[in-house]
Amino acid sequence: MAKAKLLIVEDDEGLCSQYRWAFPNCDVMIAHSRPQAVAMAKRDPVPVAIMDLGLPPDPDGVSEGFATLAEVLRLSPQTNVIVVTGNGDRKHALRAIASGAYDFCEKPIQLEVLRTIIDRALHLHKLEDENRRLAAEPARSPIERIVTAHPAMLKVCRDIEKVASANVPVLLLGESGTGKEALARAVHDLGPRAKHPFVALNCGAIPENLLESELFGHERGAFTGAVKQTIGKIEGANKGTLFLDEVGDLPHPLQVKLLRFLQDQIVERVGGRQRIQVDVRIVSATNANLDEKIAQGAFRGDLFYRMNAVTIRIPPLRERESDVMLLANYFLNRFNQEFSRGLRGFTDEATAALAEHAWPGNVRELENRVKRAVVMAERRLIDAPDLELAPPEAGLPDLDLRLARLRAERHVLQEALVRSNHTLSVAARLLGVSRPTLYSLMDVHGFSGETSAAIDPLPGARATVQDTQG
Numbered sequence: 001m002a003k004a005k006l007l008i009v010e011d012d013e014g015l016c017s018q019y020r021w022a023f024p025n026c027d028v029m030i031a032h033s034r035p036q037a038v039a040m041a042k043r044d045p046v047p048v049a050i051m052d053l054g055l056p057p058d059p060d061g062v063s064e065g066f067a068t069l070a071e072v073l074r075l076s077p078q079t080n081v082i083v084v085t086g087n088g089d090r091k092h093a094l095r096a097i098a099s100g101a102y103d104f105c106e107k108p109i110q111l112e113v114l115r116t117i118i119d120r121a122l123h124l125h126k127l128e129d130e131n132r133r134l135a136a137e138p139a140r141s142p143i144e145r146i147v148t149a150h151p152a153m154l155k156v157c158r159d160i161e162k163v164a165s166a167n168v169p170v171l172l173l174g175e176s177g178t179g180k181e182a183l184a185r186a187v188h189d190l191g192p193r194a195k196h197p198f199v200a201l202n203c204g205a206i207p208e209n210l211l212e213s214e215l216f217g218h219e220r221g222a223f224t225g226a227v228k229q230t231i232g233k234i235e236g237a238n239k240g241t242l243f244l245d246e247v248g249d250l251p252h253p254l255q256v257k258l259l260r261f262l263q264d265q266i267v268e269r270v271g272g273r274q275r276i277q278v279d280v281r282i283v284s285a286t287n288a289n290l291d292e293k294i295a296q297g298a299f300r301g302d303l304f305y306r307m308n309a310v311t312i313r314i315p316p317l318r319e320r321e322s323d324v325m326l327l328a329n330y331f332l333n334r335f336n337q338e339f340s341r342g343l344r345g346f347t348d349e350a351t352a353a354l355a356e357h358a359w360p361g362n363v364r365e366l367e368n369r370v371k372r373a374v375v376m377a378e379r380r381l382i383d384a385p386d387l388e389l390a391p392p393e394a395g396l397p398d399l400d401l402r403l404a405r406l407r408a409e410r411h412v413l414q415e416a417l418v419r420s421n422h423t424l425s426v427a428a429r430l431l432g433v434s435r436p437t438l439y440s441l442m443d444v445h446g447f448s449g450e451t452s453a454a455i456d457p458l459p460g461a462r463a464t465v466q467d468t469q470g
Contacts, residue, residue: 077342164190174314177364196240222271248288
């Protein structure tokens with residue numbers, strides 16, 4: 001196996017000779033000054049470096065050492081730098097750690113201690129390299145641009161694959177930022193229309209008086225400012241796919257025209273009389289509750305039924321807990337490359353804050369928070385304030401497996417009781433257990449004293465469970 005590279009930044013020739021002798025399993029590279037160290041880091045980044053803070057032209061101070069540390073980390077942010085300080089200079093060691101150094105070692109150097117630190121640093125670098133490689137190729141869904149490992153979202157992706165080949169309208173329901181446009185693009189890309197146009201229109205972002213022209217086009221002179229004939233989005237998507245985002249914001253008159261188009265695939269430009277036959281697949285999306293809008297008369301029920309031959313509901317990020325850190329690491333890796341940063345990950349506080357945040361803006365919000373953190377973070381690990389998230393008040397979650405199992409068991413038990421309206425036979429069936437086992441679980445989690453108007457006790461069961469079925 002190739003020897004691991006070890007950069008020594010030290011102006012004392014005697015110490016350099018000792019380092020060469022002390023680390024025979026490493027490919028030792030020696031630099032006696034900042035220019036030499038910077039040139040080596042630029043030419044051949046190394047996993048680990050040992051750096052004396054007292055370097056010429058300031059051998060009795062630390063200014064040149066800190067300047068060298070900053071430049072080496074700028075050029076090679078993945079290098080684990082171990083600084084060497086004089087006895088009693090602990091404040092300089094702590095400053096070096098805050099500046100990005102991996103660890104420190106005080107003079108006089110104890111070689112066994114230094115070997116241990118270097119072995120740990122090499123092992124950490126190897127793990128970080130593997131993590132970066134895995135982050136570059138995360139566990140993706142079958143759909144490009146969708147990164148997920150959550151079962152509910154993977155089911156959405158499988159549903160998208162199924163409907164892509166069928167020439168039917170698709171309605172995507174989900175909160176803002178959940179990836180509706182990416183999924184609409186997937187419907188197009190995975191289907192037979194992939195070689196034809198994909199045209200997107202945000203119905204909520206265009207003024208009502210311009211929206212009809214955007215959709216259907218207009219003839220020259222149709223209105224003030226119409227100096228030439230313009231085809232609309234529907235015509236532009238001929239043989240391809242038209243994605244109507246925020247379709248719930250369509251004004252009522254346009255809903256009538258869109259319904260007519262969906263029925264016969266014919267458009268008439270504003271100010272024109274020509275009937276133009278097109279072949280367009282419609283994929284629509286909204287974060288609005290269309291059932292409520294229909295009940296209020298704000299959205300046509302016949303248009304809704306025309307558009308939702310297949311309806312796919314996209315779960316919000318707060319319901320996909322396992323995806324939060326997967327996506328956070330994916331964005332961290334992407335923005336590290338984009339902005340030439342070398343951030344290594346997230347602190348425990350940041351991880352806990354990410355897990356507890358409700359994500360009202362979903363994946364888009366997470367992407368923006370990580371992007372800002374990568375740009376603004378001053379340390380090598382992203383902390384909760386870098387993400388503009390407050391650290392969890394309760395501290396880090398208890399990782400005791402037994403307690404975690406009990407928490408999960410209690411949550412599932414509560415859910416089963418709610419779904420079954422506290423009908424124990426139904427709850428037991430939902431949980432896949434017998435009713436005696438269910439009673440035992442209720443005892444363990446403190447539910448045995450609760451009563452309900454729909455509980456059906458096992459014959460001979462304890463009196464704390466109320467029999468209301470006669």
